[in-house]
Amino acid sequence: MAENAQQLVGALEGLIGRRVPLRVRTWDGSQAGPPDAPAVVLRNRRALRRLLWAPGELGLARAYVAGDLEIDPGSDLYEVLAAVTAFAEDPEAQELRAGPRQYLGAPGRRVLAAALRNGAIGPRPAPPPEEVRHRRGRLHSRRRDRAAISHHYDVGNDFYRLVLGPTMIYSCAYWTADAKSLEDAQTAKLDLICRKLGLRPGMRLLDVGCGWGSLVLHAARHYGVRAVGVSISTEQVALARERVAAAGLADRIEIRLQDYREVPDGPFDAISSVGMAEHVGSDQYLVYARHLYDLLAPGGRLLNHQIARRPLPPGEAYRLSPFIDRYVFPDGELSPVGTTVSRLEEAGFEVRDVEALREHYGRTLREWVANLEAHWPEATALAGRGRARVWRLYMAASAVAFEQNHIGINQVLAVRPTPAGASGLPATRAQWLAEAAEQDRPVGALDTDLGDRPSVR
Structure with missing residues (x-):
């Protein structure tokens, strides 16, 4: 599993074209990523599935709100967010597309293979109940604003x-x-x-x-x-x-x-x-x-x-x-x-x-x-x-x-x-x-x- 975790991070870096700015610890205790970076914890396989189905900000947010992803107790929340923000703002980083089509190429297939080895392939997890999904009425109508x-x-x-x-x-x-x-x-x-x-x-x-x-x-x-x-x-x-x-x-x-x-x-x-x-x-x-x-x-x-x-x-x-x-x-x-x-x-x-x-x-x-x-x-x-x-x-x-x-x-x-x-x-x-x-x-x-x-x- 330690090797698989490293393969997962390596495959992700190949997909996004940049070094992952965080250290990642998975549910089995294996770790990968820069040793001096702030760390996040994928508490279960569902956390990885959320990131696969909605790569980027929304997948990370869903995993955190649901409790599938945590900030490592030894890391500072603001340092984690600053690292993610700096990465997202890097003009040299490849933009993540919010959908599974990005996995059709060779780098994407390597991510899926690593996820499969970790037992994380599966249907799209339901968003946490705190997410607003159904909106009625014209945008900024009085009813919808209320x-x-x-x-x-x-x-x-x-x-x-x-x-x-x-x-x-x-x-x-x-x-x-x-x-x-x-x-x-x-x-x-x-x-x-x-x-x-x-x-x-x-x-x-x-x-x-x-x-x-x-x-x-x-x-x-x-x-x-x-x-x-x-x-x-x-x-x-x-x-x-x-x-x-x-x-x-x-x-x-x-x-x-x-x-x-x-x-x-x-x-x-x-x-x-x-x-x-x-x-x-x-x-x-x-x-x-x-x-x-x-x-x-x-x-x-x-x-x-x-x-x-x-x-x-x-x-x-x-x-x-x-x-x-x-x-x-x-x-x-x-x-x-x-x-x-x-x-x-x-x-x-x-x-x-x-x-x-x-x-x-x-x-x-x-x-x-x-x-x-x-x-x-x-x-x-x-x-x-x-x-x-x-x-x-x-x-x-x-x-x-x-x-x-x-x-x-x-x-x-x-x-x-x-x-x-x-x-x-x-x-x-x-x-x-x-x-x-x-x-x-x-x-x-x-x-x-x-x-x-x-x-x-």
């Missing part, structure tokens, strides 16, 4: 609390010099958004994709605004309403189970959209931008916080990661930041500021992974072992993607100009960031779900 959002966000509020911590904020934190913890960094992010929007007492704020209500709670308590938060996740809305009531802010905050396309009651003085636009889709993005423009009062500001991908070479079509699409964000789409800016401008906005927070997201994701791992038995009891493994893999892989600059995250500040063309913003960034601090806004302890720490401001 189903996609439910798949990701209606996992269980208690599960998300374990991962995200007491702030219940599911977006990139802002790691200032004073941030000593994830909670500090998330509160700093909330405050940064409020200051960019220039919030003042009495203003009306719309938070699109409000999650569990953390931003509207912070804005109402610390900036004295009246806020509306909308989400199409039933579990998010239920907990957000509970948090608002517990904070004694029900007279200033309304949480709605509502699609952004259904919000009718503008104008708002400011709109925030944090980690939501990735679900909109390129075909609907101009609709999204125009509707938010229509909901803003002249001189009002939009803060759009969104993950961005890198532009593609001419002629290459965009394709979301198959693992992310099938297990994490069904129907999600990423666009380059330049495309986002162009769509906002096409809708009538004037884009005034773009701030990249890429390094901040890598660190945030590592904190979430650490939270999940620290509460692993409870997390698997709440969401199931397969779903917990999905979240561990996607958050760790996303951290590597941000750290290696494959994707980014940007806050775009835009305004709806007045009829005379005025933006309402001071001339410099320093001035408009400082203007909210000069307001006589209410300052007090954060709401009970955020703890009893004072505000970072």
Whole structure:
């Protein structure tokens, strides 16, 4: 079997045209691959069958989610993912075709022969039950979007609390010099958004994709605004309403189970959209931008916080990661930041500021992974072992993607100009960031779900 394991890795290297970047240990204890490389464990023959039927990212993800493939206890998860990512990005590596036709040539036949010697030839294994396989309706229709959002966000509020911590904020934190913890960094992010929007007492704020209500709670308590938060996740809305009531802010905050396309009651003085636009889709993005423009009062500001991908070479079509699409964000789409800016401008906005927070997201994701791992038995009891493994893999892989600059995250500040063309913003960034601090806004302890720490401001 040791010889067979070596033949398997050798055959695979012949197929892909490059050295395998990982050490592979099989279910019988045999090993092959670079001795100094991070290691993965094929726990059973089904793991190899998954890789044969879906070579590449999807097969690896299915094997990991199902528990057929593990990270060797002596290896670091991030090192494994970094090695796989570097290999996948290598322009000299042959692209794996996601299907059995690649086994028709001589290199492919050698892989099949090695798999046969290991007893791993067999029918296609069923995907883990966490995979989304059946989607109904037109892409980004309201019904289909509700189903996609439910798949990701209606996992269980208690599960998300374990991962995200007491702030219940599911977006990139802002790691200032004073941030000593994830909670500090998330509160700093909330405050940064409020200051960019220039919030003042009495203003009306719309938070699109409000999650569990953390931003509207912070804005109402610390900036004295009246806020509306909308989400199409039933579990998010239920907990957000509970948090608002517990904070004694029900007279200033309304949480709605509502699609952004259904919000009718503008104008708002400011709109925030944090980690939501990735679900909109390129075909609907101009609709999204125009509707938010229509909901803003002249001189009002939009803060759009969104993950961005890198532009593609001419002629290459965009394709979301198959693992992310099938297990994490069904129907999600990423666009380059330049495309986002162009769509906002096409809708009538004037884009005034773009701030990249890429390094901040890598660190945030590592904190979430650490939270999940620290509460692993409870997390698997709440969401199931397969779903917990999905979240561990996607958050760790996303951290590597941000750290290696494959994707980014940007806050775009835009305004709806007045009829005379005025933006309402001071001339410099320093001035408009400082203007909210000069307001006589209410300052007090954060709401009970955020703890009893004072505000970072």
